[in-house]
Amino acid sequence: MTRPRRPPRRPSPAPSPPIPSTPAPVAAARRSTVGKRWFWAAGLAALLVALTVLAWRVGVPATRAEAVEFEFPEPNFATLTEPKIRELCSRCHLFPAPDILPREQWSTTIWQMYVEAGYGRTVPWPLAPAELIAWYEQRAPEHLPVSSAVNDAARGAGEASPPTVEFHQRNVLLSDQPHPFTSDIQIANVLRSDALEVVVCDMHSGAILLAGADSLLGATQRGPAATVGHVTHPARVHVVDLDQDGRQDLVVADLGSFMALDHNLGSVVWLRQTDDATFEPIPLATQLGRVADVQTDDIDGDGDLDLLVAEFGWKFTGHVIVFENESTAPGDVRFSRHDIDGLAGAMQIAAGDFDHDGRRDMLVLYSQQHEMLRYYLQRGEFVYEVVDIHRAPHPAWGYTGFQLADLDGDDDLDVLLTNGDMFDNSIVKPYHGIEWLENQGALRFEPQWLTALPGAYRAVAADVDNDGDQDIVACALVENPQFIGDASRSQFDGLIWLEQTHRGQFVRHAIDRDSPQHATLAIADLDRDGWLELLVGAGEFQAISTAAAAVLVEVWRTPGETP
């Protein structure tokens, strides 16, 4: 076989580029015509494409491209272990066991704490909140065993022994303000007349009201009260002759806001009684956090009255403060501030020489995450040794107040305590109630549980049945029923008394069974007939009614008394 002959190659003047697919002269000729054509065609096409793209792109936001560039970091949390949980959840308070809250509440609670910890910035938070929540939810009960069971059990205890005294609601003190909320009641001889007066704080309107006992006990059954002062939102009032001029004054602890907030609107206001029995408002301390309580005492022993202030604050505000009286003459009102402690949640304060060393000390009840009673024992001028005498078992306990009283008649001061705060999560808790700390000397106290009372807000020791020992009257504040799920508020007692039958032994009796709307109470023999009257504050935080004449104070009396 012979191979077909190739056409002879045209000699080229210069070395041609290797392997041209078309003979060079033809390619050159085509480049001259086709190349131009393609050039124009390509140019036109490019122009069209550019025009179209330009038109299409009009109005497309430039930020779209940026989205792709954003870096999404993965959460950086450690693996969950029980020791780590216990360590994390004990940093700011006692470790809360999972069974103190119902399952569904843990999510809200833990996320809230995570936020308050600055998302791990202000308080290191090594665990993923969602995993921590799951750990708690797995171990928490679906519901807390409250509803009526707690009260029924407690009521049952009382039924075994009929009460020796029965109370009937007789009189009411009305407010001319819509939905009042009575935060404090004091009974004292303010105007130096023959009769006692009742001082009432309406936390909602800010009014400080004064009513004669007669108007509460008189034949009219109902009586108005006179407004003697006004602060923003009074929490407590203290009756005292502050300037020692022979006239009783009022010193008011002003929260500064109705709802809980960190702010500097709180204050202490002195309502100074003048010659004509009117009251001149004089701010003694301003730009404080929420002031929950104020008392007066000659804490430095220099002969004048100083102010002891429980500045509750809220989350990052709050102190125990002593304002030292440096006034030198009537009209010269001067107090200098001494910060004693910087914890939030100081809700009540009392003074006394608790360690019997001749110096005045302070006792402060803390709620919030602390839930404890703390002594401030004075060791030098405004120098205090701190001794915690009692701490609740967990941070959801909800202390609401205390009273110093010799409950067991052994000539020392015991502490009567209530825990029933529902403003943290509006849940009725089975561990709300009343306890007392039996003073065993040497700054030691033995806690004794008395009775369960959902929403327990105030307990006062008094000899209710005139048998010579101290009984206890207590009231409860359960928030609006819409916030407590299927548990009807009427299931819970609003006012009870615990009859001391033997030394340190108490039997419960209900007085008001279906309206737990009482944040405070006071007890006195208003008509001086030898039997005590109970004055109970009324009010709701979320009251819907705007009735012009709402109840401010209820008066409960025994049946033997004159109506």
Next chain:
Amino acid sequence: MSGRRTRREPAAKDKPQRRRTLVVLLVVLVGLAVYSVRPLTYQYHFRQARRAFEAREYAAAVAALESAAAWRDSAEAHFWLARTYRHLNRPDRFTRHLQQAVQRGLAPELAEREQLLAVVQSGQIAMSDPRVAPLFVASDEDYFEVHDAMVRGAFETFDTELALRLIDSWQQGFPQDPEPYVLRGMYFVFVQQWSAAEAEFREALERGSDRRDARLGLAKALREQNRFAEALREYRQCLASEPDADVWFGIGECLKMQGSLEAARAAWERGLAADANHYDCLLALGELELLANRWPAALRLLEQAVALKPHEFNVRYALAKTLLFSGSDAAAADQFRLAADAQQAATRVAALSTYVAEHPDDLEKRFEIAEILLSHGQTQVGLSWLRGILHLDPNHAAARRRIAEITP
């Protein structure tokens, strides 16, 4: 050689001819391009706008419609701009574009109908008004518009019972339409029932996966349930379609709750780059600066946010805390007072709203809500409550008087 010459001769003759042909072709093509680029581009933008409108991406719809109008200033483009602005609750722009549409030849009855829908949507007339009934005689497309306006009008006047009834009937009539699910989801967002809202938005997305409002709603519902990783997935999908300040804000919130504060900061800064006056991003960044003890930066951001929403509790409170920490006690006290007042008002309104939901005929409580809102600068919402009262009782004198005082 000769053969080659013979072959090349016609080519040499054709060359000028071909060149002429090419030039003619080129001229024709350029002419065609010039002639068609305007209508084609207009159509393209208009179709994009309709697609965005159907996906309820109103901001994108406005952008596309404005682009379309730039290519052809048509009655159609202005009509849809008006309709989109109606959905965006921008009455000034709605009116302007509707007028422009009429000037460019929109049928007056269409303009009147659109105007009536705006009135219905704002809750200014009751459903029993005789002008409402003719709206129901509508094409499918308008059926959705009419129902949408009525549902929104009912929500606007806090007649949730009617709104939910309308949504139910809409859903029964058009079970594959995502819109009723989105609307019900928005209702659950309003009443803060997040898991119910999540379910509705998921249903909506099953019927229309391009519904950005449903995806944003779903992301928010997940975020409010503290399911941040899931929420972030949804927000990232929104980023792919249209990254606006709302999306960046949501992303920042999720990242913050996951402990990634610097990434959160970056997201909120992106949000402010997209919208320098985005209230939520300003507040979030201000609070972050507060947490980091950078008072001047916090003050700058929070003061800007306060100017946007002077009656909001959160921003007043954050500003007050910043002033307190930076040593301006007196200024802080002023802000705390305003914050506490706003908080108390909001608490009262919340309690009353819960009560009204259970007692819808209690007009006096409705009136109290309106008064509180009006006294705290929330004029539009207060006005809506007042209009709701008139829907229930057209003779309510106090509501009539207050509306007359507020509206010129």
